[in-house]
Amino acid sequence: MTKMLSHGDALRIEGLTTGYGGHVVVDALTLAPMLPGQVVSLLGPNAAGKTTLLRALAGLHHASGAVRLGEVDLLSLPLADHARHVTYMPQSLPQRVALTVLEAVIGALKASPIAGEPLSGHAITERALDVIERVGIGHLAMEGLNHLSGGQRQLASLAQALVRQPRVLLLDEPISALDLHYQLRVMKLVRALARESGMIVVMVLHDLSIAARWSDRIVLLSQGRLVTDGPPAEAITAQALADVYRVAARVRADADGLHIVIEDTL
């Protein structure tokens, strides 16, 4: 059943600044509130600051400004409390450790439980198996992570993030190692879970067409600053692509969605 969505539970980013030493990477970024159930894709060229922004939202990198989830001031929370609301899936694949997929997913849930829901050992295992099944690697549940391919490990990593059922899910290039079938499967699953549970999803993607097809909103960043933010057809324009990626593109919207043809570099 779809949860009632409320502005009160929105994720708000206001004047967020972060970087490395004196190097400002994200500069006073303010975005429209992200609403429960929304899938927001973060796009932009290499070094635009996407990963740094995601890590700051995850509480893993120091930032100034404000990040609030409903009434909760996320930037002021200790990491353990922060992790009760927000789950981050990094770009790097899980190590080739000798844990099975099931053990790794259970471990992710036990390491940092979401607030207010103590689960029995049986319930934890059931939930882990359900998520592993839903990402499409049920047949690998008892396989060691050290025996998996890169794409399979990326799916295991996604299962580790999803099993926690966070209010905010941050995914850094979650489909970069996946074949076409699994790219589509993951995008469908993430959007369905957002709709079902009211989870806010913010993900970094490089594929414009996939982002346009599966996101409610596109946030286009360049050099740590906001270029456009809106529904895909408004945010992805030929002009924006020329400005941000230095490419000539044709962009056309019709009933099937957004058609993007990249013609040349500029």
Ligand SMILES: Nc1ncnc2c1ncn2[C@@H]1O[C@H](COP(=O)(O)OP(=O)(O)OP(=O)(O)O)[C@@H](O)[C@H]1O
């Ligand atoms: N650990 C670090 N120490 C110093 N500078 C860093 C570090 N990590 C990233 N940077 C710098 O911050 C800037 C933004 O990097 P970031 O990884 O956030 O970009 P990105 O948009 O995620 O890029 P990509 O699409 O290539 O993954 C870059 O100039 C990068 O060199």
